[in-house]
Amino acid sequence: MSERKDRVTVARLQKMKREREPIAMLTAYDYPTGQLAEASGVDVVLVGDSLGMVVLGYESTVPVTLEDMVHHTRAVRRGISRPLLVADLPFLTYRLGVRDALQAAGRLMQEGGASAVKMEGGRDLAPTVKACVEAGIPVMGHIGLKPQAVHQTGYRIQGKTEQSVRELVDDAEALTEAGAFAFVLECVTEEAAQTISESVPVPTIGIGSGRQCDGQVLVFHDVVQFSVNGFRPSFVKTYADAGETVLSGLAEYVRDVKNRRFPQEQHVFHGKSAVYGGTKR
Secondary structure, three states: OOOOOOOOOHHHHHHHHHOOOOEEEEEOOOHHHHHHHHHHOOOEEEEOOOHHHHOOOOOOOOOOOHHHHHHHHHHHHOOOOOOEEEEEOOOOOOOOOHHHHHHHHHHHHHOOOOOEEEEEEOHHHHHHHHHHHHOOOOEEEEEEOOHHHHHHHOOOOEOOOHHHHHHHHHHHHHHHHHOOOEEEEEOEOHHHHHHHHHHOOOOEEEEOOOOOOOEEEEOHHHHOOOOOOOOOOOOOOOOOOHHHHHHHHHHHHHHHHHOOOOOOHHHOOOOOOOOOOOOOO
C-alpha cells in the first residue's frame, strides 16, 4: 500500500512525465472498487464507460448513458481522495456540438465529482477540447482504437503503417495544442506509441500499446479477474483471481445453508425463553 498522501493533479502528472516517473492508472466503477484503487497507490482512477461491459452487462460501451456515468462517478468519488479522478464522456454526448459537450462534462464534474473528463477522437475534436479547457474542464484525450466507434472500425491494432502513425501523431499534437493534459493510447503498436510519446509534452497512458508510454491503464475487473469465465485480452496481466475466490466462498455459503450448517450458535441472538413459543426444527 502506498504511503504517499499528496493529491495527484494534472500538473503533477505532467511533472511525472518530465521526470520519467511511470504513471499508474486503473478503472473503478463504484465505492468499493474506488477504495481498493486508492489503497493500491494508483495515480489516476478512471471511471470508464467500460462499465457498460464489466458492470452493466452490455456488449459494448455504446449503450452507456450520461446518467450512468454520473451515477458511477459519484460513487467512486466517495471512495477516493488522492488519485486524480477522470470520467469518460459517453457515446455522442460530446459529438453533438460544443454546448452539449460542455454541459455533459460539467455534469460529470459538478454532480459526479470528477476532476477531469476523457473523450475519444483526434483532430476533429480539437475545438471541443479547447472549449472545455477554456471553461475550466481538464480533458484527457483518447486516440488509437476507440471503443465508442467499434461498430464502424472494429477492434484493430492501430499504427501499423507510416501513414497511420503520422495521423496519430497529428491527432496527439492537435489535441495537445487544444489543451488536452494527457492521452490514452489504446491498442497502438509499441513503435507508434513511442513516436507519439516523444512528440508531445503531455503524458501518454497506454492500454495494449507497449512499454514506451508514460504510464499504463487497465480495467479493474481484468487486473483481478473479477468475473466468472471472463474474457482476458492478450495485453492484460492478471494479478489476482478474485472471481474464483469469491465464487468458491459463495458456493460454500449456499452449501452451508442447504445443509443447515449456517447459521450456528455464534451467529444468532437469544431472548428470554418465557417470551417466545415454538420449537426447534
